[in-house]
Amino acid sequence: xxxxxESGGGLVQPGGSLRLSCAASGFTFNSFEVNWVRQxxxxxxxxxxxxxxxGTTIYYADSVKGRFTISRDNAKNSLYxxxxxxxxxxxxxYYCARKFGYFDLWGRGTLVTVSS
Amino acid sequence: xxxxTQSPSTLSASVGDRVTITCRASQSINIWLAWYQQKPGKAPxxxxxxxxxxxxxVPSRFSGSGSGTEFTLTISSLQPDDxxxxxxxxxxxxxxxxxxxxxxxxx
Numbered sequence: 001x002x003x004x005x006e007s008g009g010g011l012v013q014p015g016g017s018l019r020l021s022c023a024a025s026g027f028t029f030n031s032f033e034v035n036w037v038r039q040x041x042x043x044x045x046x047x048x049x050x051x052x053x054x055g056t057t058i059y060y061a062d063s064v065k066g067r068f069t070i071s072r073d074n075a076k077n078s079l080y081x082x083x084x085x086x087x088x089x090x091x092x093x094y095y096c097a098r099k100f101g102y103f104d105l106w107g108r109g110t111l112v113t114v115s116s
Numbered sequence: 117x118x119x120x121t122q123s124p125s126t127l128s129a130s131v132g133d134r135v136t137i138t139c140r141a142s143q144s145i146n147i148w149l150a151w152y153q154q155k156p157g158k159a160p161x162x163x164x165x166x167x168x169x170x171x172x173x174v175p176s177r178f179s180g181s182g183s184g185t186e187f188t189l190t191i192s193s194l195q196p197d198d199x200x201x202x203x204x205x206x207x208x209x210x211x212x213x214x215x216x217x218x219x220x221x222x223x
Contacts, residue, residue: 035212045152045160045203047212059210062117095159101207102150104171106159 002026002105004079004096009110016086016114022079022096022107030054030074033100036081038092039109048094049081064090086114118142118206122215128223135191137218139204144184148208151180151189154217155200163202164189194220 008020022034036048049070050059058070069082079096091114097103119142129135139149147167152160162171164180167187177192191198199222204215 044217045154045205045214047205047214050210050212061211101148101212102162102165102205103152103160104162104165106161108159 004098004105004107006094006096006107006110009094009112011113011115012086013116014087014114017084018086018112020081020083020094020110024077024079029077032098034072034079035097035103036070037095037097037103040092051079088114090114117211118145118209118213120204120206120213120215122204122218124218125216126219126221128221129194130223131194131196133194135194135220137189137202139187139215141185141206145206145208147183148206149182149187150205150207152203152205153200154203160203
């Protein structure tokens with residue numbers, strides 16, 4: 001089955017760190033660009049970061065630049081998001097999503113809650 | 117950054133109604149626009165890409181049109197399964213940006 005499965009979410013204190021993972025299966029992961037998109041509770045969608053198929057080209061939203069790091073391991077069919085200096089406003093469901101422009105495949109998401 | 121503005125924010129409609137949602141970009145994005153449907157507690161689902169191309173498996177009652185800065189998503193005959201939130205998204209440039217969403221409610 002073609003799918004993306006996120007993991008690693010949870011409750012973290014402000015200023016803390018968390019590493020999200022996204023496991024891909026059912027397709028040739030190393031041929032696709034992938035992204036992180038988040039959604040705060042009751043709010044709309046916000047694109048967070050993008051990484052090219054080889055991992056050489058990366059983009060970030062201004063809201064996370066300098067705090068979040070996207071990476072991938074094509075040998076493990078996995079995408080990662082290292083989140084540091086977390087803030088209350090980072091509380092959201094984090095989705096991984098496939099493709100360069102539009103997003104044709106999404107995971108179910110993992111909830112990150114930043115609270116003391 | 118390109119701002120995407122959807123209207124209306126909420127839409128009340130009945131089964132069988134023709135529904136149109138508008139999305140405006142703050143600058144030209146050519147045809148690099150996608151539409152998604154999202155149901156509560158679920159991930160978004162791609163409906164339309166390249167402004168008017170229907171994603172495989174999406175019912176033909178969904179259609180998209182537009183170019184430049186103004187786009188529309190039309191549902192020709194609203195079905196019970198279509199009550200959900202809809203988002204537009206531009207991919208002309210980074211950062212990718214979404215509209216604020218349109219919630220389609222039962223009238």
